[in-house]
Amino acid sequence: MAVSSHEDAVRAELVRLAASLFQRGYSVGSAGNISAKVEDGILMTPTNSCLGFLDAARIAKLDPAGNHLSGDKPSKEVFLHQAFYETRPEAGAVVHLHSTHATALSCLADLDPEDTIPPITPYVVMRVGRVPLLPYVRPGDPAMGDLVRARGGRNAAVLLANHGPVVSGPDLLSAVYAAEELEETAKLLVLLRGQTVRHLTGEQVADLARVFKLKS
Template sequence: MTALAHELVGAAAHLAALGLSPGSSGNVSAREGDRVLITPTGTDLAALDPRNLSVLGLDGTHLDGPAPSKEYPLHLAFYRRERATRAVVHLHSRHAAAASCHAPWSERSALPPLTPYFVMRVGQIPLLPYAPPGDPAQAAELERLGFPCRAALLQNHGPVVAGTSLRAATEAAVEVEEASALHLLLGDRPVRHLTTAEATALATKYGTYWEPAH
């Protein structure tokens, strides 16, 4: 898993360089087979060592390395939800964290479809009710969601995003932050959202999920 470890460290450093991981917040994981590499607890994403990552089984068994991030149950929930998931990113990025303190736009997406790129890279992103960081019950709720998604906003906390590769998960996490910033900037002004038909067509073409608001 050496190459994957180096790729994970590079992705984490990129997110930190963009200012999306203040202090020791945020965690990144990547899956290879039935093993998951994840950033250790309390680490700075800008200063990771590929030789010092935590290794977990898909059932949460700690196989090697230092203690994993306490948010590892959220990562494992995404891996178990969809076999194609190969990476998960959780951040405390400023605008997404702010958006998580607002009421959701719909039952299935905390953010509206303001731009094509949000739908293309992220898709619907439900708001999960508040829970203390690392609460396994919140991860279980994510795993039980009855509709597809590759991202969620944790209420009063921040985003967690999955992808079919580290690059896809990283790009989606950045897009959540940009979409959140735009949503907050527009505020209560009258705006045009993409129509359901427009958003659904993009999701179908780019392999994300978008369903009518409920």
Template sequence: MTEAELRQEITRLARSLFERGYSVGSAGNISAAVADGYLMTPTNSSLGHLDPESLSKLDFEGKHVGGLPPSKELPLHLAFYATRPQCRAVVHLHSTYATALSCLPMDDEDDFLEPITPYLIMRVGRLKYLPYTMPGSPLTGEMIRGLKGRHAAVLLGNHGPVVSGPDIASAVYAAEELEESAKLQMLLRGQSPRHLSTRQIAELRARYGEP
């Protein structure tokens, strides 16, 4: 995909997320790698009303080199690119159910979503919970770097999900799967749902690998 095509794809997928309620107002941000750096949604922009030519352009060090200024959440995006060589796109949303889940206590902060469906295992993997930091804080990026690439997705406490992927479409699809899994978990709270077994999870990871 050329840079021009990627700009169009980011805009198309961002609009789709916005129109289906995965982000509201100017919430959420998306980035993707290009040959000489990264493209990112601008600060204080709506995912539903992006201009492909105005997307922020950054070099590999995160220096702003073109377009509008980038989202303040740039540090967390750069942290994924620095620690996961396979990462070529990052999606950060404030989607309702995942954000609601981020406000609740859970038993396992290293695997925050219960293994209810196979696609959670296949597309999201082990969701790591990270404690609250102020939006845009460099501390968020430092915590992600501290994971050393072990998680493709994290849930920021009282804030929302961040998902990485090998391309922009994969990252968006995984973010959608995370939100659907969070919705199922919220709907099933207190009902003792049937989980995938350890053997079933191992079979999925053996066949599809970790996201």
């Protein structure tokens, strides 16, 4: 199967960014998965692969309907990624990590299920937006995709209960940056638990949304 120069570039960027996430501890072992759109389908990290040691030529390629075309078998979380692409046409990449603090947050029993990441910094508002909590589903269960679809594309990111974060973005770099921002904000939230925290006001959040033309 012929590969375009654009697809070659996306494969190379996926390998580079995945390795960076792994090297900085955002992913361990074979945890986490990443996908990105190309002209004629979707590239996805293979099942049981390590984000730190990907081979560009072995990255799975799917057609827009999710059928496996080439490369190694895709991640079992393929349903999760497809649901984001189906409900958010602007999404060009999806990053699912088991990053420590966001995963810790996903295990807490007292989260607001509609807003797990309150606006404590402007950048989490700008890069991530409102992050709902989705109920626990076994990893790889197609029901996970149904839960994302039920959100109707309203959120660029979700937190999977007792599992971790999933973040979409218009392109691979944006999705990775947003996933990093979510993890760092989750770290702040864990560190600040039990303290009196000053959140951004509704007016301040609205100002960010207006200036930066934020969708969610």
